[in-house]
Amino acid sequence: MLDKSPYFFPQLPEITVDSGGQLLLAGQPARDLLARHGSPLVVILEDALRRNCRAWMHPPAGDLRYRMYYASKALLTTGVAALMAQEGLGIDVVSSGEMATAIAGGVKPADILMHGNAKDEAELAYAVANGVGRIVIDNLEEISRLAGIAASAGIRQKVFVRVTPGVRPTTHRYVQTGQQDSKFGFNLEGGLAQDAVLQVLRYPQLELVGLHCHIGSQVLETEPFVAAAGRMLEFYALVQQELGAPLDELNLGGGIGIRYKDSDQAINPAQHMSRLYDFVEEWCTRHGIACPLICDEPGRSIIGETGVTLYTVQSTKCIEGIRNYASVDGGMTDNPRFALYEARHPVAPATGMLEPADQIWSISGKCCETGDMLIHDVDIRALQAGDVLAFFSTGAYTWSMASNYNRVARPAVLLLGNGREGLLAKRETTIDLLRLDNIPGWLL
Ligand code: LLP
Secondary structure: OOOOOOOOOOOOOOEEEOOOOOEEEOOEEHHHHHHHHOOOEEEEEHHHHHHHHHHHHOOOOOOOOEEEEEEHHHOOOHHHHHHHHHOOOEEEEOOHHHHHHHHHOOOOHHHEEEOOOOOOHHHHHHHHHOOOOEEEEOOHHHHHHHHHHHHHHOOOEEEEEEEEOOOOOOOOHHHEOOOOOOOOOEEOHHHHHHHHHHHHHOOOOEEEEEEEOOOEOOEOOOHHHHHHHHHHHHHHHHHHHOOOOOOOEEEOOOOEOOOOOOOOOOOOHHHHHHHHHHHHHHHHHHHOOOOOEEEEOOOHHHHHHHEEEEEEEEEEEEEOOOEEEEEEOOOOOOOOHHHHHOOOOOEEEOOOOOOOOOEEEEEEOOOOOOOOEEEEEEEEOOOOOOOEEEEEOOOOOOHHHOOOHHHOOOOEEEEEOOOOEEEEEOOOOHHHHHOOOOOOHHHO
16 A cells, blocks of 8 residues: 555645545545435535635735626526635626526526626516616627616616637637637627627616626636736726726636646735736736726636545446446536546545556446446546545536436535535436426327
8 A cells, every 4th residue: 555645636625535435525425425326426516616616716906906807607596606605705606597596596687697608688688677787798699688688677788898819728628719710709800899899888878887808718827817807998088088988897707727637837816816806906906997897707726726526437348459438327417527528637546545556447328328438548447346446526517518318317516515415406316307297199
């Protein structure tokens, strides 16, 4: 047995290994958690989550005003929304489903900001009827659609205009959003953003409070955000000074990455925000404009590392000279990130954390699909049926992107605190899977 685990996992005080090589989550052996709640299981470490909320909520902002929204697409249940509201974050939503969840979790509608490149009439009407705080206008069609809805409701809706700043950060191309060729927002280049602002200003039912941008997700450098802020500030000043709009908010859109592997450089929230905020303050002073309220929408950097998914190995297959497969009781249905982006989450055997990682295994999911892999070729100790595998940093974009392919039920999500545990989402059952089915009368 080794005296130190050979596996890489997030360095959180809630994730430890005991002297027998058992993985402990908030002091609880991983195997015991599965015995109590079933397998697979998504565990969210409450103390780590609250620490991250506070790290992003209380940046060293100097005199700068700021507002944080949690990007709920990373993981949202009513309980997650309740925790975010307790911690004082607003919530960013992309659909009426996310909005309904946030409201049901106790988030005040005024603290909700709504995005989306294809919001339909009903979604916008739902948002307006509920008194949503901000709506981010993403396309021309939406301007008159929203103005009409606000007029019928007899209100003036606060809006942002989403700008595509033309910044391409280093990250997977599927999660780049700030470059010219993007389905989101109005490009700065070619004057589209300016035309959109002019259109919005024509409608008295729309109150343009600020500008929004998002350059991408899992970005592990601060400088692309600074570059985007620079372009946005230039446009912000132009809109204020030349188009006469009294803007007060600039939303820089989240997107900060986390460490999925040892060689990833962590972004420290305080340092990231100091650099960004100093840049904004300095720019505004130099150009003689009042500093906007800076908004941000971190998702992954708040919840990603606080999640651990536990699976049980069901079968193994070793093909001499080719590959070793270990199949688990979940897969792309609860974490499609490897299938979609070849994203590699850290993985370790939860009951053999101190054994040498002296074999190479590929971990497959249970779906009838060759592409249903959780990871290829990972160094790990020998595996056999019954072993518990821990995939780390699964808090963001795993359960929230889960599906029922092959009618596989989605796992439970457990909030695990210091000495307390409670479900954020129950495990799906066969009854849930059949709930929306209908047999047309003539088939009976
Ligand atoms: N704001 C907007 C407008 C966004 O589009 C996103 C993410 C965020 C905020 C939050 O970004 P974060 O801080 O979490 O990076 N499914 C992908 C990630 C898609 C992110 C989409 N937008 C994945 O699994 O990596």
